[in-house]
Amino acid sequence: xxxxxxxxxxxxxxxxxxxxxxxxxxxxxxxxxxxxxxxxxxxxxxxxxxxxxxxxxxxxxxxxxxxxxxxxxxxxxxxxxxxxxxxxxxxxxxxxxxxxxxxxxxxxxxxx
Amino acid sequence: xxxxxxxxxxxxxxxxxxxxxxxxxxxxxxxxxxxxxxxxxxxxxxxxxxxxxxxxxxxxxxxxxxxxxxxxxxxxxxxxxxxxxxxxxxxxxxxxxxxxxxxxxxxxxxxxxx
Numbered sequence: 001x002x003x004x005x006x007x008x009x010x011x012x013x014x015x016x017x018x019x020x021x022x023x024x025x026x027x028x029x030x031x032x033x034x035x036x037x038x039x040x041x042x043x044x045x046x047x048x049x050x051x052x053x054x055x056x057x058x059x060x061x062x063x064x065x066x067x068x069x070x071x072x073x074x075x076x077x078x079x080x081x082x083x084x085x086x087x088x089x090x091x092x093x094x095x096x097x098x099x100x101x102x103x104x105x106x107x108x109x110x111x112x
Numbered sequence: 113x114x115x116x117x118x119x120x121x122x123x124x125x126x127x128x129x130x131x132x133x134x135x136x137x138x139x140x141x142x143x144x145x146x147x148x149x150x151x152x153x154x155x156x157x158x159x160x161x162x163x164x165x166x167x168x169x170x171x172x173x174x175x176x177x178x179x180x181x182x183x184x185x186x187x188x189x190x191x192x193x194x195x196x197x198x199x200x201x202x203x204x205x206x207x208x209x210x211x212x213x214x215x216x217x218x219x220x221x222x223x224x225x226x
Contacts (some may be wrong), residue, residue, distance in 0.1 A: 027205050032213050043203055043217040044155065088154055099168055100213055102154030
């Protein structure tokens with residue numbers, strides 16, 4: 001069973017702080033990793049993707065991947081109340097398994 | 113900006129009734145996905161189309177669910193008969209190709225079965 005695990009939260013951070021969201025996955029052969037943001041009652045929106053070990057930055061967002069530890073994270077700098085949402089980690093396993101496996105998501109609450 | 117269109121946005125039905133959801137992917141996207149998302153969980157793939165062909169329906173409850181994409185463009189997901197446990201958000205997504213994992217989601221259909 002290929003699994004993606006996330007802490008359900010809520011993760012509460014003050015406005016302006018760094019929010020750190022974590023995800024672990026079970027399939028060591030996984031190749032592609034995605035972060036989706038989902039506001040309450042809305043559909044998921046792709047915000048970051050990463051394929052290689054290391055960091056990838058896009059504006060206030062940084063995705064970090066460590067394949068040896070089977071760990072991917074999302075950092076949000078200068079967190080804003082508008083960042084309050086559920087963040088879904090999605091992984092494409094290896095071995096020709098051609099679909100995304102989603103975690104249950106971490107709920108982030110940014111308070112003023 | 114191109115979007116995945118879905119309808120209806122909300123659907124309330126009684127158990128044992130039939131329901132249908134419609135999806136029109138982003139123009140040029142060959143791969144279309146139907147996901148189900150139960151409150152508090154991540155989306156779970158029900159069916160994946162490549163053009164008009166089903167490439168994965170391993171998690172589709174085929175005794176009551178059916179999906180089609182006859183001309184390789186828009187798609188319909190049907191449930192008959194609906195059960196209480198089918199209450200969930202049904203999400204349609206599309207991507208440019210089967211190997212392109214960047215999914216773009218529609219607004220979803222929130223189904224409530226009473």
